[in-house]
Amino acid sequence: MLQGFIVLMACWLAGEVLVNLLALSLPGSVAGMLILLAVALGRRGVGKPTAEVGGVLLSHLALLFVPAGVGLMEHGRLFAEEGLGMLAVLVLSTAVTMAVTAVTLKWLLARRKAES
Amino acid sequence: MQALVSHPVLWLTLTIAAYLVGDWVFRRLGCMPLVHPVFVSAALLIPLLKWWGISYSQYFEGARFIHFLLGPATVALAIPLYSNLARVRQMLWPLLIALSVGGLTGIVSALLIGKLFGLSPAVLLSFAPKSVTTPIAMALAEKLGGNASVAAVAVVVTGVLGAMMVRYVLEPFKIKDDAVTGFALGLSSHGAGTAYAFQISAEAGAFSGLAMGMNAVFTSVALPLGLALWCRF
Structure with a gap:
């Protein structure tokens, strides 16, 4: 499980590095997604651990934006x-x-x- | 008591608990888009925070551990995108063209109609990525000078609206092909649209998931470029 997690984090990190070096206005995590997509296309799929951890994160994706959703409380007037x-x-x-x-x-x- | 009420672990735990309640309600009501788990969770948590006099930044001390996972989750979106892409290789050109036309329409229509209704610039920036899956829309809005919370709400509302409207919007155009319906749903209304597309048929669901992934990539690249142009005029 840790193996899969580090693949995702490493892609994210690589994305942040890329975005910073090239001064892109793309979010680093999205650049990380593109990197993982390129890797998957290159070697025809991601490894099993990555697919497992990714599956867990994506199956509860809605939970991950609850903290931002609560941020509405600051925008009552808006x-x-x-x-x-x-x-x-x-x-x-x-x-x-x-x-x-x-x-x-x-x-x-x-x-x-x-x-x- | 005050020390406990502002302790991060309380808000981390309550956020997960509120989500589980929201998810349960959502499933119990047959995945009705209007009771999206995010709405239910926020509706449970916000009054509690107000009642105990906890500020959003105090709440976020605990909730940020969950928020942080948006990073690896965004990267993980490449996995379903890859498997969907592999499946439709022979249809790739029509899909890419429809993606470019639809993706641009999503951005431009939000900006133009928003301007027409007199929305403030920060809101416009947060609304421009509204057709894209939430984690990416939030990251885009924040990076471009909008607000991540407003973007998150705009995206979730868009998904809910898309799922509710699809039958009425597509009917006059006599769309009979589930692949087309699914693609239009996923492109305009991301995850909530895709969940609804799966209720129409497996084919609609697969095309919806594909469109959602493709539009996430398209909008991330097109929106920063488009905004640079928009600001010049």
Whole structure:
């Protein structure tokens, strides 16, 4: 288990180093994810210990953002003032994104089918 | 008593306990997106903190051990992304194009509609990555000058909304293919959308998981570049 954990931490660390060296505006942990993805593509999969620890972390992913969710308590005024606008933005933007993605993919797949 | 109430171990324990309650409620109600475990946990913890007069920074002394695990969990997102990618190799080009179009729409629509509704700049920055899975959206928002907590809430609300709206949004476009429905759900509404896609079918779920991973990568790269342009105009 420790073996898998250190692979994830080492990727994260490597990501932070990379982001710092190249002065990227990408978060270090996301760079770490890309590094692990590259490793997986290169050697056709991650090791079993990494997959196990990763599985544990991802199966309780929602727990990991509870501390940030509680941070809402500091933004009571913000939500009182802009809350309704925020909700409207989320509804509209999510609907547009979903529709545009679906229509684009449907069109591309239909075109490919017609070609072949 | 005051010493105990502000001890980190209490808040670490209560955070896990609140999550377990939230998770139980969520499963009991048939994974209804509206009772997402994060909402339930926050609704349990915030009144308790207020009642005992504990500040968020005191709470975070304990909760930060959980928060820290977001780092390795974000890295671990590469694992499902890899296995989903391997499965759809022959469809890769249409998916990549749909990803670019949809991913950009997610960012640009949040910024434009947000501006239209007069949201403040810090909120706009926290909303721009709202279609991306929470740990990545939080990291992006923080790095770009937004707020991680606001981003976390925007992301979770987006996921809940996406799962609730998908039937009505896609109906006028006559989308019959579960792969297309799943891909659109995962791209726009990440994890909560993917959980819902699995209730539609296994195929929808797999494509949703793939879209969620691909959009996490796309938005992480496109958002910083896009914002640099946005600020120039």
